Amino acid sequence: MLIGVIGGTGKEGRGLALRWARAGHQVRIGSRDAARAKERAAELGALAGGGAIEGGDNAWAVDGADIAVLCVPYAAHGATLRDLAPQLAGRVLIDITVPLQPPKVREVHLPPGQSAALEAQAMLGAATRVVAALHHVSSTHLGDPEHAIEGDVLVCSDDPAATATVIALLADLGARALDAGVLRNAVALEALTPVLLHLNKRYGASAACLRIAGLPV
Numbered sequence: 194m195l196i197g198v199i200g201g202t203g204k205e206g207r208g209l210a211l212r213w214a215r216a217g218h219q220v221r222i223g224s225r226d227a228a229r230a231k232e233r234a235a236e237l238g239a240l241a242g243g244g245a246i247e248g249g250d251n252a253w254a255v256d257g258a259d260i261a262v263l264c265v266p267y268a269a270h271g272a273t274l275r276d277l278a279p280q281l282a283g284r285v286l287i288d289i290t291v292p293l294q295p296p297k298v299r300e301v302h303l304p305p306g307q308s309a310a311l312e313a314q315a316m317l318g319a320a321t322r323v324v325a326a327l328h329h330v331s332s333t334h335l336g337d338p339e340h341a342i343e344g345d346v347l348v349c350s351d352d353p354a355a356t357a358t359v360i361a362l363l364a365d366l367g368a369r370a371l372d373a374g375v376l377r378n379a380v381a382l383e384a385l386t387p388v389l390l391h392l393n394k395r396y397g398a399s400a401a402c403l404r405i406a407g408l409p410v
């Protein structure tokens with residue numbers, strides 16, 4: 194697949210790009226600064242061992258992609274989506290955003306639309322199928338492709354076909370991905386990340402994660 198990563202120069206985007214390229218996907222890293230994205234793509238391409246990673250601006254990264262992934266801080270979420278709405282029409286968008294409100298990142302913050310993913314879907318309309326995922330996978334482990342992803346990735350959207358496509362793509366990261374229901378459930382998924390950040394601090398961990406027990410998969 195051709196995967197376009199908006200904000201792919203960042204901590205989470207780099208890990209995703211590297212893992213997907215190593216799994217055989219074509220990855221486009223997007224940035225507000227095309228030169229920065231090209232530099233990151235060259236660095237990651239070397240680590241990917243021949244995997245195809247290219248860099249450019251965010252609009253270029255999304256244009257023509259089979260799947261787009263939004264990897265920018267919540268403060269940039271709305272403006273980035275407004276800018277890219279034309280390129281995102283007709284596509285599946287994985288929104289990994291957690292609406293943290295620095296400096297209180299260990300406290301749940303419900304944004305005006307209740308979740309970043311719901312805000313994205315409302316902003317983009319039915320032309321874009323928003324799938325929320327990856328809120329509980331820390332960049333600490335994601336960036337090291339030799340490190341197993343221990344936690345589950347909970348995935349939700351209002352389009353079962355889009356959810357299934359994303360679950361298959363997440364398996365290529367080395368993760369167990371689970372269908373967590375409708376997009377409204379992103380309220381709960383996004384709200385759990387500050388709890389994990391609290392657990393990290395409270396128990397001196399770097400990347401607490403979630404594992405669901407009792408499933409037959």
Ligand SMILES: NC(=O)c1ccc[n+]([C@@H]2O[C@H](COP(=O)([O-])OP(=O)(O)OC[C@H]3O[C@@H](n4cnc5c(N)ncnc54)[C@H](OP(=O)(O)O)[C@@H]3O)[C@@H](O)[C@H]2O)c1
Pocket residue numbers: 200201202203204205206223224225226229230263264265266267268269273289290291292293327328329330331332333
């Ligand atoms: N880090 C984690 O462990 C983690 C885990 C789960 C979910 N998440 C979520 O994933 C998203 C990305 O997290 P991250 O840690 O990768 O973030 P990050 O490294 O701080 O930023 C990612 C990229 O966003 C772009 N960006 C920053 N400010 C921007 C602005 N004002 N407008 C447009 N683009 C901007 C930057 O790209 P350019 O400067 O190149 O444009 C940057 O490289 C966040 O929503 C976060 O909640 C993170």
